[in-house]
Structures are given as C-alpha cells and as structure tokens.
Amino acid sequence: MLRLSRKADYALISLGYLAEREGRVSSAREIASACQIPAALLMNILKSLHQHGVLSSIRGASGGYRIGIDLHTISLLELCKMVEQVDLGASERLALHGPAQALQYRLSRFMREVSVADLVLPGRRIDVPLERVGVGQKKQAVQV
C-alpha cells in the first residue's frame, strides 16, 4: 500500500535500542535478540549503517556498535537509502506528468523532513489506531 521496507524498520528499531543505551557498545547479536530481529539479517543492516557513518564499530571480541552521529542530522529518506544499498546522492529530474508528479513531491518532502531522531529518540510517545491490512501478516512492519 505504502510501506517502509522491513530493513528500514529494523534499522529504526536498532537505532532506538542503541540510543537508549547511550554510548555503550552493543553487538549485533545482542541487539538482534533484544529486538527480536533475525541476527544474520541485522548484521547486514548494521554494516550498511556503519558504512555510511551512522554507527561506529569496534571489532573483535567484546566489540560491537554504537551510534556515531547526531540522529537529528539524517533524514528518514537517507536512512532508507542506506539500508537498501542505493546510491545516496543520485536524485535526478524526471518528467512525470500530473498527479504522479504532485504526489512524488509531497511524499519526498515528507521523507526528507522527518529525521531519524524524530522517530527514534524518546519524546512524547504517540499511541494511535493503526491502519492495518490483510489478516495473516507474520510480523509488524510499518505500513499504511
């Protein structure tokens, strides 16, 4: 319908976990089991975040990750691109007609204006009815 990739979802959750552990290193395994995320998959996600400087890493035994930048400085859009292995800088002009174009603009603005910190850092917690679809979805993934 309009959904975030599960990878981006996992990335957000992990960042939330790391954020509330304020500076301490956490291994991929630790995060995975704490947040109920498949370990092998999470490893790859964390690698991506590291490659883009969002996380700093410590290798070797008792190593792990911690947050490496101010989460206010990266947008949701950027985060998504990171975990989806997409060329970060490449935005082009593309001749869209009419409605698609207008929607494109609004969506893209939305994604650029929401920072990861907005979503991940503690603030007033929001609790609202969710639009949910289908019956048999296995896991929760952000979806509208």
Place this chain on the structure above:
Amino acid sequence: MLRLSRKADYALISLGYLAEREGRVSSAREIASACQIPAALLMNILKSLHQHGVLSSIRGASGGYRIGIDLHTISLLELCKMVEQVDLGASERLALHGPAQALQYRLSRFMREVSVADLVLPGRRIDVPLERVGVGQKKQAVQV
C-alpha cells in the same frame, strides 16, 4: 524504499484524465491508450474504482466510465486500498513499539490528509527535482 503501488499510480493518472474530460464517458481502452497504461490491467483498476463508487459506469457499446463522486471526499489512503482489493474499514490497534509506531502514525496521517483531488485536479503545477533510484526502471512509478 517507500513507493506507491503502480496500480494506485495508474488510478491517479486515469482519474486525472477523466477529470479533465469533465463528465464525458471514456472507455477503458481510450484511457489506456491515452495514458499509456496496459489496457487489461487498467480494466481491473477501473472495475475496482467502480465497485467503490468512485466511478460510475455505462455498459455496452459506446459505454465507459466517468467520475462518480467529488474527488475531494476520498483520501489517497482510501484510493490505495480500493485498487489493492483491501478491506476498507478494517483498521485495528496493533502493539507496535517505539519508532515503528511513531512513523506509522505520521505516514498514516499523511495518507489520510491528502485527498485525491489534491493530486489530480488542476492547480498550481509543481515541478521539483525527484528522488529517483536505481538505473534500469522501465516505467515511472511514484517512489521515494
């Protein structure tokens, strides 16, 4: 990354086409060829829109579709659900944790606040750089 289904995209485009033809009936074939949309697929989309009362139809030779309601009254979210054959009323509470929940809320609000008319009806046309990903995409589909 965060993309609208192509069906929803086609639906918007078609509605735009119908809107500017102000009341006259257009057949699925006509719309398909005018808007460069696969005819067989578009037929199904138009059927869905008709089932939900967005379009009114005239059957038989020289029949077709025209817009059946005020496009201001339906949200982008509703439109998406229609073309994706999803139970319209079913929104449930779902225990999402933290970041996913916050994002869910904002996305869902966005989708509910933008009306189809906002996207489809003539207004000041927007022209902005587009976030575009990958190299080899065949067609344009709204995507952020």
Place this chain on the structure above:
DNA sequence: TGATATGGGACTGGGGCGGTACTATATTCG
C-alpha cells in the same frame, strides 16, 4: 445479432526483498 463495452473472477511469471552463508580480518583473553 454482432460488435463493443463493463462485471467479476481466476491465473501466471518475474523481480525484489527478506533472509542466509561464507570468507577474511581484527581484538580479547587464557
């Protein structure tokens, strides 16, 4: 009555993405 349209299904093929695996390298600790 034949051509052209919608109505309402079922069906399929391919690509994307969620998830895995393997190898190399770095660090800790006994």
Place this chain on the structure above:
DNA sequence: CGAATATAGTACCGCCCCAGTCCCATATCA
C-alpha cells in the same frame, strides 16, 4: 600463541507479491 568472538565484505537463494493477462457472463447500441 591460538581459540573465541566480533565486524567487513560480498555473493547467493527462495518465496511472496503484484503487475499484467485471460476468460466468460452480461449489457447496450446499431
């Protein structure tokens, strides 16, 4: 040292979803 535990990098796979097709019934026009 060398075993254990981490990340780094990258290739790989299988399944599900969805774009797209097809078919048959029904309605309308000429």
